[in-house]
Every structure is written in structure tokens, then in C-alpha cells.
Amino acid sequence: MGSKQPPKSLEHDGPAGGTAVWYAVAGITYIGAATVEKGLLNWLVGPAWLVAVVTFGPLGRRRRRRRR
Amino acid sequence: MSWAAHQFEVYAVQAHLPKKMRGRVSFWGIWLGDFTPDFLSKFWVYGITIRGKHYGASVPERWHRGWPGMGFTHTLSLGVILAGALWLWRRDRALTVGYLLGFAAHALTDVNDSVGTMLLFPFTTLNWSLGTWAYAATVGGGKYLDAAAYYSSLGLVMDLFWLLVVLASWRVLTREHWRTQIVPADPHIWSWLGKRMPERSMLALYRATFFYGVARMVAWSTWAHLIARPVINGVRHRGYPYDLSWTGPWWIRAKSLPHASPLIVLPATLALLGLVYWGTSRLWDPMGRAQRRLRT
Numbered sequence: 535m536g537s538k539q540p541p542k543s544l545e546h547d548g549p550a551g552g553t554a555v556w557y558a559v560a561g562i563t564y565i566g567a568a569t570v571e572k573g574l575l576n577w578l579v580g581p582a583w584l585v586a587v588v589t590f591g592p593l594g595r596r597r598r599r600r601r602r
Numbered sequence: 603m604s605w606a607a608h609q610f611e612v613y614a615v616q617a618h619l620p621k622k623m624r625g626r627v628s629f630w631g632i633w634l635g636d637f638t639p640d641f642l643s644k645f646w647v648y649g650i651t652i653r654g655k656h657y658g659a660s661v662p663e664r665w666h667r668g669w670p671g672m673g674f675t676h677t678l679s680l681g682v683i684l685a686g687a688l689w690l691w692r693r694d695r696a697l698t699v700g701y702l703l704g705f706a707a708h709a710l711t712d713v714n715d716s717v718g719t720m721l722l723f724p725f726t727t728l729n730w731s732l733g734t735w736a737y738a739a740t741v742g743g744g745k746y747l748d749a750a751a752y753y754s755s756l757g758l759v760m761d762l763f764w765l766l767v768v769l770a771s772w773r774v775l776t777r778e779h780w781r782t783q784i785v786p787a788d789p790h791i792w793s794w795l796g797k798r799m800p801e802r803s804m805l806a807l808y809r810a811t812f813f814y815g816v817a818r819m820v821a822w823s824t825w826a827h828l829i830a831r832p833v834i835n836g837v838r839h840r841g842y843p844y845d846l847s848w849t850g851p852w853w854i855r856a857k858s859l860p861h862a863s864p865l866i867v868l869p870a871t872l873a874l875l876g877l878v879y880w881g882t883s884r885l886w887d888p889m890g891r892a893q894r895r896l897r898t
Contacts, residue, residue, distance in 0.1 A: 553802055557809075561817065568821040569829070572746070575818050577637070581810030588806035589799065 553588065560587035603640075603666070603737065604711050605752055605822070609815025610764035611707045612636050616784075617771035620883050623699065625783040630791055631700025633811060636708045638684065638701075643672035648744045662739040663717045663857040669727040676712055676719040678874060681705030693896050695889040696787045699882045706878040713871050714760060716849055716856035721874060729861040732868060733849045734760070736856035747854070750826040750842040753819075755850040761819050768812065780808050 564583045568574040574583075615632050647666045649658015659665035667673040674680050685702035692698070712719045718731025738751035752758070773779050785792045795804050806813075827841040834843070834853045845851035862870075 557806075557813070561813065564813075565817050565821050565824075568817060569824050572821075572825070575821055577811075577814060580814030580817055581807065584810045584813045585803055585806045589803040592802070 552592070556588045556591040557584070559591060560584045563587070603715055603739070603748075603752070604760060605749070605757065606761040606815035606819040607711055607764040608636055608640070608708055609811045609818075610761070610768050611711060612704060612811055613774050614764060614767045614771070615703050615707050617768070617774040619703075620879065620886075622883070623886060626696055626787050627703070628694070628696040628700040628788045629784045629808065630788055631697040632704035632707075635681065635685070635701035635704025635706075638681075638705055639676045639708045639712075642675040646672075647739050648748075649741075656741065658741065660741065662741065663737055663859060666739065667712070667717045667719055667729060667737075668859045669720060669723065673720050673727075673729070674723055676709045677723040678706060678709055678721065678878070679723055681709060689889070693893055695886065695893050698889070699886065700787075702878065702882060706875065710871050710875055711760075713867055715757070716858050718859075718861055718867070721870065726862075727860075729859045730867045730870060731858070731861050731864065732871075733856070733858075733864060736849055736851065736854055738854050738857070740857075743854075746830075749822040750830060750832070751851055751854045753823045753826045754842045754844050756846055756848070758819075758823065759846065761815075765816070765819070775809055775812060777805055780805055784808060 560583060564574070564580065568580075574580075612629075612633050615636075616627070616629060619627055643666050646659050647662045649656055651657070659671075661668075664673075665671045667676055681702055684705065685698050688694075688701055689698040709719050709721070713721065713730050714732050714734040715737040716731055716733045716735070717737040718729040718733075720727055721730040722728070735755035735757040736751055739748045753761075768774065792804060795807070799807075827844075830841055832839050832842055843851065843853060845853070849856050
């Protein structure tokens with residue numbers, strides 16, 4: 535396998551299906567917001583929007599579940 | 603100019619590397635190379651308006667693609683110079699080759715609009731253009747009119763073409779591809795990021811340019827065809843009219859600069875693309891040896 539092995543620090547962190555939901559959330563919210571406010575359509579906000587939703591979406595959901 | 607095509611071609615280049623380079627060319631190098639031409643020139647194309655006064659290029663197409671102007675930012679010669687400087691600075695084959703491929707992809711795909719690029723600069727300042735769609739950046743219309751024209755013309759087809767190229771190579775977007783092909787080619791950057799964010803965030807960051815490309819294509823198209831109510835030749839329209847004819851759309855004057863015969867543009871562009879791939883392929887092994895020598 536050699537170089538084909540992923541680095542140890544990169545661990546799998548959830549089922550692909552669960553992550554896909556957050557990509558969909560990011561896509562729908564970003565396209566919706568950007569259609570109204572074109573200032574959001576730039577190379578900085580677009581990628582940051584996706585990373586923020588995929589990163590903080592699952593965290594927020596987990597916290598809400600714990601509170602319940 | 604091309605819009606989301608520039609985001610998609612980053613992944614298309616990554617998916618169509620020569621066999622010996624697969625999994626060894628820096629994704630961030632390709633990204634940076636593809637990003638450089640517009641980063642250096644585009645800010646002044648639309649300009650900015652402060653308290654009613656517009657600051658920006660008086661002739662956007664000359665500023666963006668011509669000479670005198672910033673047209674040299676869209677030439678292969680600048681790509682070679684910057685890639686050479688990157689090599690001298692970092693001695694990193696993966697980054698240098700990725701940068702040159704990304705830069706070349708941007709400069710070559712921009713021959714499609716009616717202004718084109720100065721492919722053979724500095725030997726000639728003639729622009730090379732296929733005139734597939736109208737270059738529509740204007741002082742008055744700004745980004746909105748430019749987007750409306752692009753997404754009403756064959757520019758939309760261009761974006762969809764590159765989207766299909768990436769989707770046909772869908773594995774390039776998978777976690778498996780990212781782990782086995784992308785991370786090993788850029789170990790330092792991903793390792794640095796890995797200490798600061800979880801894997802899902804890094805994977806999202808890798809896919810983010812594709813995401814942004816899809817989003818801007820959908821958002822601008824939606825605005826141009828469902829929301830905007832333009833008045834063209836005194837007639838109010840529900841959305842900008844589509845026109846998929848050559849150098850369309852009909853409702854805007856296609857900008858142009860002194861250019862070479864369109865008949866030789868396609869063969870010349872393909873020849874230059876082949877030359878870039880052949881050149882990087884030939885340099886790949888000697889660069890690898892030089893890199894190893896310097897690091898031992």
C-alpha cells in the first residue's frame with residue numbers, strides 16, 4: 535500500500551450520507567442567499583460558506599442533541 | 603471571460619494528468635495557477651463606485667486582456683516566468699508543475715470570448731480569440747450585465763461542458779481520491795491544516811472550489827433568467843433572452859481587440875496545450891532528481 539495510505543491524523547469522521555446532507559444545506563442556503571445578494575458570490579465567501587456549514591453544522595446538531 | 607469554467611477546470615486538470623504525474627501534482631498549485639490571471643487583473647475591470655464616482659478601467663477589455671494593459675497576466679509567457687520563479691524559490695516539482703498547468707488552463711480557455719488572450723505575447727500583442735461568446739464587461743453594466751450576457755450565451759454551454767468533464771471524472775471529488783491522490787502531493791499544507799481542522803473540513807475545503815463554481819453558475823443564471831427584468835431596445839423582458847449563436851448574445855455589442863485570424867486560433871491553442879503538457883512531462887523527471895539532490 536505504501537504511499538496510498540492516508541496520514542494517521544486524517545480519520546474518518548462519519549458516514550458519507552450524513553455529510554452529504556450538510557453539503558446540500560450549504561448549497562441551498564448559499565445559492566438562495568447569493569441569488570438575492572450578489573456580493574456573496576465571490577471566491578472567498580463561497581468556499582468559506584461550504585467549509586463553515588460542513589464543519590459547524592454537525593457540531594451544532596450534536597450540541598442540540600446533548601441538551602435534549 | 604469564463605466564469606465557473608475556471609473553477610471546474612481545476613478539477614478537470616487534476617483528473618487528466620499524464621500517468622506518471624497522477625497523485626503527485628499539487629492541487630493547490632493548480633488552483634493558484636488558475637486563479638492568478640484574474641486575481642492580478644480583474645479587480646479593475648468592473649472597478650468600484652464610491653459616493654457616485656466610478657473608479658476602474660475606462661476600456662475594460664484592453665485593461666483585462668490587451669496591451670498596453672494587464673493582458674500579459676493571461677499569457678503563457680507569464681505563466682512560465684512565475685512557475686520558474688516558484689521553482690527557484692521552493693524547489694517543489696509538484697507545486698511548480700501544478701501552477702503552470704493551472705495557469706495555462708486559464709489562459710487557454712479564455713481564448714473563447716470575443717476578446718481572447720495574447721497567447722504569443724511578448725512576440726506579438728495580437729489577441730487570439732475564437733469569439734464563441736461576447737466579452738461583455740462594460741463600464742456601465744459592471745458585473746451584472748457581464749454575468750447576464752455570459753449566462754445567456756455559449757458561455758453557459760462552456761460552464762456546463764467543464765462541469766460535465768468533472769462529473770465524468772467524479773472520482774476526483776471523492777474522499778478516497780482526496781486521501782490517496784491529493785494529500786500525498788501536498789503533504790505539508792494538508793498536515794498543517796490537519797492540526798487545525800477535522801478531516802471533513804479539509805475535504806470540504808478541497809471540494810469548495812467546485813461547490814463555488816456550481817453555486818455561481820446556478821445563482822447568476824437564476825438571477826439573469828428568472829429575476830432580472832431588463833429593458834432591451836426599449837422592450838421590457840422577463841429575464842435576459844438566451845442566444846446560443848456564435849458570439850452571442852445579440853443584445854450586447856461583443857467587445858474585441860486587434861486579433862489573429864480566428865481560423866488558426868483553435869489549432870494554435872490545442873498545439874500550445876499539447877506543448878505545455880509535453881514540456882511539463884519532459885521536465886517532470888529532471889525536476890524530481892534536482893529536488894531530491896537539493897533535499898539530501
